[in-house]
Amino acid sequence: MSKITDIEGLKVGHWTDKKNKTGCTVLISEKPLIASVDIRGGAPGTKEIALLDPIASAPNVNAILLTGGSAFGLNASGGVVKFLEEKNIGIKFGGNIIPLVPSAVIFDLNVGSGEIRPGFEEGYIAANNASKNFSIGPVGVGTGCTVGKLLGNKYSMNGGVGTSSYRFDDGTIVSCLVAVNALGSVFNPINGEIIAGPMKNKKIYDSIDLFLIGKNQKRGFENTTIGLIATNANLSKIDCKRLAIAANDGLALSVRPSHTSNDGDLFFGISTNEKATTLTQDQLFSASIKVTYEAINNAILESN
Numbered sequence: 001m002s003k004i005t006d007i008e009g010l011k012v013g014h015w016t017d018k019k020n021k022t023g024c025t026v027l028i029s030e031k032p033l034i035a036s037v038d039i040r041g042g043a044p045g046t047k048e049i050a051l052l053d054p055i056a057s058a059p060n061v062n063a064i065l066l067t068g069g070s071a072f073g074l075n076a077s078g079g080v081v082k083f084l085e086e087k088n089i090g091i092k093f094g095g096n097i098i099p100l101v102p103s104a105v106i107f108d109l110n111v112g113s114g115e116i117r118p119g120f121e122e123g124y125i126a127a128n129n130a131s132k133n134f135s136i137g138p139v140g141v142g143t144g145c146t147v148g149k150l151l152g153n154k155y156s157m158n159g160g161v162g163t164s165s166y167r168f169d170d171g172t173i174v175s176c177l178v179a180v181n182a183l184g185s186v187f188n189p190i191n192g193e194i195i196a197g198p199m200k201n202k203k204i205y206d207s208i209d210l211f212l213i214g215k216n217q218k219r220g221f222e223n224t225t226i227g228l229i230a231t232n233a234n235l236s237k238i239d240c241k242r243l244a245i246a247a248n249d250g251l252a253l254s255v256r257p258s259h260t261s262n263d264g265d266l267f268f269g270i271s272t273n274e275k276a277t278t279l280t281q282d283q284l285f286s287a288s289i290k291v292t293y294e295a296i297n298n299a300i301l302e303s304n
Contacts, residue, residue, distance in 0.1 A: 001136075001163070001164075002166070002167075002175070003134075003136075003175065003177075004027070004163050004165060004175035004176065004177040004228075005131075006175060007165075007175055007230055007231070007232050008272070009031050009272050010027060010028075010230060011028050011029070011130035011131050012025065012026070012028075012130055012134040013026050013028070013125075013126045013129035013130030013140075014126055014129060014134065014135065014140030014141075015076075015118060015125045015129070015140065016139045016140055016143050017112075017122075018138075018143065019112070019113075020112040020113040020116035021111045021144040022068040022069055022108050022111075022112055022113075022116060022117055022143055022144045023067075023068055023118065023126075023139065023143035024065060024066065024067035024073060024118040024123060024126050024140060024141050025065075025066045025067070025140030025177075025179065026063055026064070026066070026101075026127050026130060027063060027064045027130075027228065027270075028062065028063040028127055029062060029063065029272065030087075031274075032062065032273075033061050033062065033270045033271065033272060033273075034060060034235055034237055034271040035052055035064070035102065035237070035269065035270040035271075036052045036053070036054060036241035036244060036269050037052045037102065037244055037266060037268045038241060038244035038248055038266065038267055038269070039264075039265075039266040040248045040251075040259040040266065041224060041260065041263040041264040041265035041266060042259075042260065042261040042262060042263065043224075043261070043263060043264050044104065044224075044264035044265075045071050045107075045224075045264050046074075046103065046104050046105070046266070047074045047101075047102065047103040047104075048061075048102040048103060049102055051100065052102055052237070052268070054237040054241055058100065060100070061101065061102055061270070062084055062090055062091070062099045063080050063084060063099065063100075063101045064101070064102055064103070064268050065077050065080055065101055065102070065103035065104070065126075066104055066106075066140075066141040066177075066179050066226050066228075067104075067105050067106070067118050067123070067141055068106055068108040068117060068141050068143065069105060069109070069119075070106075070107045070108070070109055070117070071105065072118075073117050074103055074105060075120055076118040076119055076120065077101045077103040077123055078120045078123060079120040079124030079125070080124065080127045081101055083127035083128055084099035084101070084127065085097055085099055102268060104226040104264065104266055104268075105224070105226075105264070106144070106181040106224045106264070107181070107224060107264075108144025108145065110153070111146060112143075112144055126140065136160065136162050136163055136298060136299060137160040137161060137299065137303045138159075138160045138161075138303050139160070139161055141179040142159060142160035142161035142162075142181075142303070144181075145159030145160050145179055145299075145303070146158060146159050147159045147180060147183075147184070147185070147186055147196045147197065147255075147300065148183075148184070148185050148186075148197035148198040148199065148207060149182075149183050149198070149223060150198050150205075150215050150216070151200060151205070151210070151215070156198065157196045157197065157204075157300075157303075158196075158304050159179070159181045159182065159196075159300065159303060160179070160180060160303035161177070161178070161179050161299055162295040162298035162299025162300070162302065163175065163176060163295050163298065164176050164292075164295040166290055168277075170278070171232075171275060172231065172232060172275055172277045172284075173231060174230075174231045174233075174284055174288055174291055175229070175230045175291055176227060176228070176229055176247065176250075176291040176292045177228050177295065178225065178226070178228075178292065178299060179225065179227060179299075180225050180255070180296050180299045180300060181223055181224050181226075182223055182258065183260055183263060184197070184208070184223075184256045184257045184258060184260075185197025185198070185205065185206050185208075185255075186296060186300050187253075187254055187255075187256060188254070188297055189253040189254055189293050194206060195300050196300045198210065206256070207257065211257070223262065225251055225263070225296070226266055226267070227292070227295070228244075228247075228267060228268035229243045229247045229267055229268070229292065230269075230271070230272070231243065231272070231284065232271070232272045232273075232275045233271060233273075233275055233277045233279065233284060234271070234273050234275060235271040235284075240269035240270060240271055241269055242284075242285060243269035243271075243284060243285070244266075244267040244268060244288075246288035246289050246292075247267035247269070247292040248265065249288075249289050249292075250288065250289040250290065250292025250296070251265060251267070251293075253293050254296045267292070
């Protein structure tokens, strides 16, 4: 399977707690990353996001953390920072090495034990586990992910972590890593098949149809799809922002509905900035859409 670590220099690591159904996942790079973010959900949980604004002065970041545990899980970023500091990876400023780790969370507290969530030690372990080879499905941040929650958790299906990658003829790569924890149903946009959602009596329902007949989520803030788009193309922060915007288009094609008032849907866009390319922005934009819906589908198929 093509994956985000097809891009040279990127590694992914997980910390997984199967018993308590939570975890975290980190992408790290020994070389600085150009990065931005596109937030579409109405209730995001994040850390170190302001520095990703294209007008912010911070030139680079060193890792991205995707974690369970809702706001509590943001504590895991400290462990990632510690690991990177030990490896001398970070922004050099004032004689110090300062690792920058933008982070985003999903809500999984009601799936397993709400008292167990990723923290400093777990973030460190995930970073220490980072390699080119990593698992997908119900691992790391995907451990407590579920989808299709409109009829209640009893009728939801498993979500998880997915990845996909596209390589252009000139060697430019665009890749996705995603944690699918969605309120809505999940579709294969190629053939229109519904592959996950509220399941009752062996039938998978379209969540949009359920909304239209008056079904509503019993509790809010329990759904979020977060991920990142990466490329080796030489891009600016503005270009990375556009890659993230395209990823949210890919999300909307596969998760229906997405970007709801009670979710934290967002995508980071990052570049290793290593390859000059003559590809147009729209070609990269299209690849971002494609690898996002493929990664979402891969997460579901690997988890159910």
